[in-house]
Amino acid sequence: MTSLITRRTLLATGLATGAAATVTSLTVPARAAGVAPTPTMRGGSNNYLPGAPIVDRIGGGGFWMTGTVRRAGDGAPLEGQRIQIWAHTTEGHEREPHSHGATLTDAYGAFRLEMPQIVPAFGQPHGHLAYDSGDFKTVFLRPIMPSASDKTLAVHFVLEPV
Amino acid sequence: MPKLRSLLIWGAVIACVAVPLIAAAQSPLLEWREPVYITAGFAGIVGLGLMLVQPLLAAGLLPDLSLAKARRLHVFMGAALVLSVLLHVGGLWITSPPDVIDALTFRSPTPFSLWGVIAMWAIFAAALLAGLRRGLKLRVTTWRKVHTGLAAITVSGTAAHALPIEGTMETLSKVVLCIIVVGVTAKVIYDARIWQRRPARKTQTR
Numbered sequence: 001m002t003s004l005i006t007r008r009t010l011l012a013t014g015l016a017t018g019a020a021a022t023v024t025s026l027t028v029p030a031r032a033a034g035v036a037p038t039p040t041m042r043g044g045s046n047n048y049l050p051g052a053p054i055v056d057r058i059g060g061g062g063f064w065m066t067g068t069v070r071r072a073g074d075g076a077p078l079e080g081q082r083i084q085i086w087a088h089t090t091e092g093h094e095r096e097p098h099s100h101g102a103t104l105t106d107a108y109g110a111f112r113l114e115m116p117q118i119v120p121a122f123g124q125p126h127g128h129l130a131y132d133s134g135d136f137k138t139v140f141l142r143p144i145m146p147s148a149s150d151k152t153l154a155v156h157f158v159l160e161p162v
Numbered sequence: 163m164p165k166l167r168s169l170l171i172w173g174a175v176i177a178c179v180a181v182p183l184i185a186a187a188q189s190p191l192l193e194w195r196e197p198v199y200i201t202a203g204f205a206g207i208v209g210l211g212l213m214l215v216q217p218l219l220a221a222g223l224l225p226d227l228s229l230a231k232a233r234r235l236h237v238f239m240g241a242a243l244v245l246s247v248l249l250h251v252g253g254l255w256i257t258s259p260p261d262v263i264d265a266l267t268f269r270s271p272t273p274f275s276l277w278g279v280i281a282m283w284a285i286f287a288a289a290l291l292a293g294l295r296r297g298l299k300l301r302v303t304t305w306r307k308v309h310t311g312l313a314a315i316t317v318s319g320t321a322a323h324a325l326p327i328e329g330t331m332e333t334l335s336k337v338v339l340c341i342i343v344v345g346v347t348a349k350v351i352y353d354a355r356i357w358q359r360r361p362a363r364k365t366q367t368r
Contacts, residue, residue, distance in 0.1 A: 043264055043272075125328060
């Protein structure tokens with residue numbers, strides 16, 4: 001039996017991958033000067049309850065919603081930004097007020113909020129996040145978890161000044 | 163052995179509908195859902211199961227059931243199917259109104275909602291056509307072509323709706339039921355030569 005993958009093709013593939021990786025790593029910092037704002041996702045604002053309180057943890061916890069908030073254009077991290085989070089979890093439906101909470105970003109523009117495990121609802125395991133504080137344009141996100149058994153989900157905001 | 167054959171066919175049909183329901187009843191997701199959401203989900207599974215029974219009844223393929231009796235049951239099951247769709251959509255609406263409004267207005271982030279809504283309108287149209295059958299004064303063959311066309315959209319739309327969903331249905335039983343429903347529907351349509359010029363070998367008039 002002859003192998004379809006010869007040493008030559010393997011080498012060529014390796015070189016091509018390496019070249020692609022180099023190009024990508026070269027272009028990404030160059031683009032940083034023009035970091036595009038995150039667009040609102042379809043269905044992102046569903047079951048939004050404005051003014052979710054800033055909490056240490058939503059319910060009993062066990063799941064971590066993490067992420068970053070940066071400014072559009074220069075990509076500078078934004079400190080003290082309020083991110084509101086809600087989802088269908090093991091402790092309640094999206095619509096219930098106790099499924100909602102908010103947190104603030106730290107000096108590095110990062111946020112982290114513990115909440116109950118997100119469970120699939122309406123066909124997908126997903127969360128909802130909102131930036132709706134007025135200094136920047138409002139953004140509603142509806143990220144989907146790669147797997148329903150994930151214990152964490154990272155979500156990144158790039159906000160556009162009003 | 164006509165007796166055994168009949169028993170096997172009925173057993174298979176009942177199993178096709180019952181197994182996915184039993185499997186879904188074991189879903190861990192049920193623990194975290196309200197009764198109205200659970201009801202909505204199961205109404206959807208029942209609807210999918212009825213879509214297996216409908217073409218079998220329409221074609222008179224179920225043993226020990228005359229074609230006339232099967233067609234009467236087809237009408238009854240059609241009504242049950244419409245009811246299951248209403249329960250499914252109504253229950254989801256109560257659970258999360260904005261998600262259902264997004265789906266109904268074709269703005270949902272989930273493509274499977276779109277297929278579900280298309281299937282819903284197709285089944286409503288098929289049922290309406292059945293209800294107005296006498297009043298419409300269509301030729302039997304024309305009526306049958308349109309009704310069958312709507313049924314085909316319903317079945318394929320429902321399969322496209324159900325398959326990508328991560329919900330209470332157990333994956334294997336869901337995939338198998340979808341394949342069987344689509345396969346049986348296609349086979350019945352093909353054998354009855356609904357859209358061919360040549361009439362079916364056994365002309366079935368009501």
